C-alpha cells in the first residue's frame with residue numbers, strides 16, 4: 001500500500017498533567033503516515049485526486065493549536081480520528097513527540113496506528 005506522509009510537523013499546544021504545564025504552551029512534533037492509493041493522482045496529475053498533505057497539515061495545526069489535554073495519548077487519538085473521518089483515510093500511523101519533557105531524553109511520546117471503522 002502507498003502512503004502520504006507528514007514528517008516533523010511542529011505545533012505548540014497546551015498539554016500536560018502538571019500544574020506548571022497548564023500555564024504554558026509546549027512544542028509537540030507530529031509524524032503522520034496515511035495509507036492512500038497514489039496511482040490515481042499519478043495518472044491524472046491532478047491535486048484533486050490526491051490525499052492533500054497541505055490540507056491535512058492545516059487541519060491538524062488548527063486542531064492541536066486549540067486543544068487542551070493532559071495526556072499525549074488523548075491528543076494522538078483525537079488527531080488520528082480527524083484524519084480517518086474527515087479525509088477518508090483507511091489507515092493512519094501517528095507519532096506524537098513531546099521534546100524536552102523528560103530530562104536526558106530528546107523526546108518522549110506515543111505511536112499509534114488506527115484503521116477506519118467498517119460499517
Ligand SMILES: Nc1nc2c(c(=O)[nH]1)N=C([C@H](O)[C@@H](O)CO)CN2
Pocket residue numbers: 015016017018021070071072073098101102
Ligand atoms: N504515557 C504518558 N506519560 C506521561 C505523560 C503522558 O501524556 N503520557 N505526561 C507526563 C507529563 O505531562 C510530562 O510530559 C511532563 O514532563 C508524564 N508522563
